[in-house]
Amino acid sequence: MSNSEIAIIFDELADMEEIEGNRWESLAYRKAAASIRSLGVPLETIYSKGELRTIDGVGSAIEKKIIQFLETGKVEKYAEMKSRYPIDFTGLRRVQGLGPKKIYALYTGLGITGLEDLKAAVESHKIEKLSGFGKKSEDNIKRSLDLIATRSSDRLPLGKIYYEVQNMVEAMRESGTVQRVEVVGSIRRMKETVGDVDILAVSESPDEALRSFLPQKYVTGVIASGPAKTSVNLSIGLNGDFRVFSAESFGSAMQYFTGSKEHNIKMRDLAIQKGLKLNEYGLFRKDIPVAGEDEEGIYSALGLQYVPPEMRENTGEIEAAQKRMLPQIPEYVDILGDLHVTVNRFTPEIIGEIVATARNEGLKYAAILYDGTWVSRGSGADYEEYKLMLKYVDKLNAGSEFRLIPGIRMPINMGIEQVSVPPDTMSSAYVVGSLSVNGTSSAYDLTDTVLKSIKSRWFRTLSLSFTEAAPDRSTGMNYEEIFHACAENGIFVELSGNPDDYGIHYTAARAASSSGVKFVLGSRAALPGHIKYIKLSTAIARRAWIEKSSIINSAGYDRAKEILQL
């Protein structure tokens, strides 16, 4: 029973209430669903502490439904409504342009209950004859269905598109037809998954700008085009929204389109309380602009500390900013080293490439982790190679400002008792204990394995990775207990934003910050070219509200070595 399961139930309740015209109930369910999705802890845990009502958007009625779900696996009201609307809302809402009302119209008019029915109706051209729909609607539905068929999720991992989007924006800047271009939306917030690409530009002639500055090589189709906005299909597999604003409004436009939606609702509410009005064009008293040119001015005019984009999820950041108590999260330039670069084979060429790439990323040091599974095989060849690597690193470090920290990565389900190398090798190397969670083991077993290994203290840093790309890594593992054990035993926890290898979710990391645990950031680069993912790892720390002082890599090489006890 995961949080996302119950979030889906509330989202569908929202859809059904909307069909029945109960707008506010719908809004309430929608809000509760979003809140539950952004929790870092299982609802069970919150329930067992009797704290369900502390969740934003959960009142007495929704609390009852959550309890009912946790205790019986069902929600009565949902079952009752669903019997009247036997429709796969979750599936059908993936289709662009279909909301609750249109889905209901498709159901009553054509008996469509899911994506399969919809596809059949499109193929037999029944949609265009349906009242409220037309030829264009049918074409749009068909296009969206084709897109859905090519992928399992409507969102892509940030790391899979981040760097291409940067290139695209760079091309726009070079086009010279606009004065300024910025990426906003979930990419600016560095959300783990991205549903679309939002880009803003400054130009005095918006019409012309919208026509001319889109780099053709990235655009595969146009969805909508108005005087202030153009929506397109991008070659990277997502839709892109481009908007043009004047310089006076650019800050408020950035603020508005960076989101999140929930953060903005709270911001507007705050503005109203102060007798102001906030929209994408500025912050106004009556109709006189108070702020809007830059984001800082808007936050400041509302009596808030500046909130970094990564924290804008309405999970307490506005309240903290009012009290000027936002944590000191690290800036991207504060991270001086990458503490997880994978080395499967040692050659001077590979090491040279790692050093060159890391320097290029602005780093001062990197930990190169040799795959330690050779230990269990007890074979000598790899151990000899590892020793060669140590010697080579010593030589390299002596003559360079850039430093390497040699280390070993060991699977943690392989205890220290199986380690057959001399103990001094283990104690002099930076040892990372890793566990890859594939979703087949039970949550209890996993928690137990991890706790046991933490207590045996044979590694310095815990590195968890997940082959399941579930958005909340809802394995049911007891992160709270794991992080507390880490803090108690002086073990660090690794955060990684590598898109090929899901690390600990930011919500789990944030929930753990009260345990006092310290964090290590790593790119988990398997190839030198992936060292750039250290930026995505930093983003996770920022989203998790982790203080710069709790991150080992924000220290320089000498201090970091000291902390790692090397």
Place this chain on the structure above:
DNA sequence: GCCGTTTTCGGCCCGACTGTTTTCAGTCG
């Protein structure tokens, strides 16, 4: 259905765009 530093009742973000029902509802962010 939720929520409260003017409220326990009466509000609840708001503007852009599309397509179709020729004046606006539905969807999106």
